Amino acid sequence: MIPQINVAVIAVSVGLFFLGLLVGYFINAYLSEQTERKALAMFPERNPLPVLRLASNGELLYANPGATELLRAIGLDAHDPLALLPAD
Secondary structure, three states, rough: OOOOOHHHHHHHHHHHHHHHHHHHHHHHHHHHHHHHHHHHHHHHHOOOOEEEEEOOOEEEEEEOOOHHHHHHHHHOOOOOOOHHHOOO
């Protein structure tokens, strides 16, 4: 007959193994989601078309490199992406 201590050690080891599998699964899911979010966040930077982000009060929050290239191509100040928008 197996002593009780051996059964307890085996039970704890099996429990830790399954806990490790569960934690590994959630870490893998988290890392996959972060990779996808990072790829989506890079979209505006790599997009050759102008992308502007404005606050509700009209303040410029973001302009991608495509916006500055367009400004240079049409002869406007490359540091003022709001020149692409109508005055009102």
